[in-house]
């Protein structure tokens with residue numbers, strides 16, 4: 001058996017009180033190979049959590065079924081669930097209990113007891129590096145520490161398969177780094193299969209053997225990163241940050257028509273989240289671009305950053321021409337970034353939107 | 358089963374991590390048991406007894422029967438002069454008792470009332486002719502009504518029995534049985550039979566009066582406040598389970614349990630078991646306090662346990678039902694508080710149901726609290742036995758089953 005997860009025709013439809021229906025997931029097929037890290041990449045509301053909820057037996061699919069290690073999640077839920085370790089998107093822990101008490105409780109429910117349980121809890125605490133704080137209540141932990149305990153619970157019974165639903169949401173860059181390393185170690189040291197969901201292209205890119213891109217409840221592309229980026233051809237992405245400057249549609253049109261190789265041009269305002277207090281008016285502060293973890297320095301007081309994204313074949317060649325054109329139009333370029341074809345570009349091409357929209 | 362208990366144990370552990378648990382579980386109930394118990398007349402060991410002058414002009418077996426009924430219905434009653442003792446508790450003087458003296462005794466508050474049984478009382482009753490019992494009093498309303506009710510209860514027991522006797526006699530005479538020829542004899546035989554029947558439960562319950570709460574050895578206001586405040590706090594403690602359940606869904610621990618290899622009934626069973634146990638712990642605290650305060654209930658422990666179990670179960674299921682109706686934990690908290698504050702006084706947790714107006718009695722039996730308190734009162738105040746709580750326990754269990762059925766269908770794990 002090559003696949004540990006085989007999902008067929010998964011559909012989830014919710015009925016709202018006002019009579020309208022929400023198509024959270026509209027027909028997902030998914031095969032996950034043993035031992036791989038598979039990422040489900042998609043923007044907020046794409047249907048990632050709903051999909052995971054169906055293949056973990058939390059909610060019943062409106063249509064379709066999934067086999068986990070050969071067991072149907074709807075017909076043999078107990079057997080199927082025993083194979084899976086779950087790391088939910090929420091911190092699903094008892095805040096009043098200590099890290100150890102949480103681990104012990106869930107461990108007992110996985111059928112462990114006595115010395116074996118104590119030993120396994122020790123191992124997991126070691127793995128998530130929280131041995132020192134094991135006796136402290138969860139509600140005294142930092143966001144990153146809570147996330148690690150949340151992961152630890154999912155690993156207690158040494159599952160063959162781990163679902164991790166956006167495990168890095170809302171934490172600082174160091175904690176994120178740590179969690180990404182943990183995911184890699186699960187595959188490389190423990191030979192676990194990981195289904196990882198994220199809305200961050202960088203994470204999917206770094207971790208995955210294969211990626212499924214999900215949008216509006218459908219998987220719109222699936223394959224290795226190489227396979228996926230091939231779909232967008234060899235267009236590069238040129239990203240110009242221009243501060244609080246607003247550019248006219250006219251300039252965007254001119255970029256597309258006048259510069260050789262340019263196939264698409266987009267302008268967007270990106271929210272900035274300051275991660276340190278500005279020292280004085282006009283000083284530089286470090287900001288997190290929309291909570292993505294991409295850090296930039298900008299003048300304090302600036303609330304958004306104008307970004308022009310240009311898709312161009314042989315981008316490096318087009319670059320001087322674009323700069324000239326923008327310069328001539330009075331646009332002050334603060335930074336330029338040239339990106340080879342990546343998953344973000346794939347998403348953009350398939351949906352016409354950026355992942356973070 | 359094992360997993361169910363693991364979940365129950367964990368829920369109890371989480372409940373006891375709550376800082377306010379000791380205040381709610383022990384401190385407040387204890388304080389309220391004492392305050393409400395005292396307000397209901399605990400500690401008053403020298404209860405004023407009710408003295409009545411009696412003129413039995415009939416001196417028949419039926420009039421004697423009536424006086425016995427009076428004594429039995431209200432052990433607090435002293436019938437003078439027949440019940441006088443060496444201490445002269447009737448406060449008789451050398452002068453012989455007559456209506457005028459008695460009248461003065463009423464005015465001077467030495468006695469509460471005068472009861473006169475007229476000549477031919479028995480004969481008239483057996484013949485089915487209307488007869489009168491004379492009752493005079495100028496006591497204050499509440500005292501009088503308790504006494505008056507006793508007299509009424511005793512008379513209706515007597516006349517009820519005699520009516521039953523007459524009806525049967527009539528039926529027999531129609532059947533023309535030769536060797537019994539007078540209706541009178543027949544009526545009196547049947548009277549005996551009917552009266553014997555009459556004295557057996559369940560009819561007996563109808564004649565127990567609020568006035569007798571303070572009668573009998575060792576019965577005090579704590580006999581009301583221990584089960585009353587105990588049950589009210591069981592409501593608070595157990596109904597908090599609705600909030601806890603919704604909170605678990607909000608913090609996703611419930612969903613995590615569902616995604617684990619555990620059957621759903623084990624998860625739900627564990628959560629409900631934990632709440633039920635908390636309810637029983639709450640009762641144990643209340644009755645523990647009661648023991649310290651001198652409330653004696655061990656002779657009825659089986660009946661009391663049955664009521665505790667039935668009521669805790671009913672509240673557990675109610676908490677579950679509430680959790681399927683409300684959306685947020687804040688809503689759950691306010692609705693359960695409202696429910697508890699409404700149902701407790703209505704159901705007789707604060708004062709005995711016997712002293713509330715009839716329409717409120719009816720309302721009381723629309724609440725689980727009303728049935729539970731009815732049961733506790735039977736056992737702890739009126740000297741009832743297991744047969745007196747069969748109905749309350751059954752009602753609570755049936756209500757639990759119905760609510761559980763609805764809740765199970767409505768409940769969403771995710």
Ligand SMILES: Nc1ncnc2c1ncn2[C@@H]1O[C@H](COP(=O)(O)OP(=O)(O)OP(=O)(O)O)[C@@H](O)[C@H]1O
Nearest residue numbers: 014022023024043044045046047048049050051199
């Ligand atoms: N219980 C529900 N009732 C109604 N609509 C729902 C329900 N659960 C999810 N949805 C809707 O289904 C869609 C998919 O939601 P889902 O949580 O799966 O997205 P997601 O990809 O996990 O998003 P995020 O990155 O924000 O976690 C959303 O539009 C959401 O509003």
Ligand SMILES: [Mg+2]
Nearest residue numbers: 048049050089
């Ligand atoms: Mg999600």
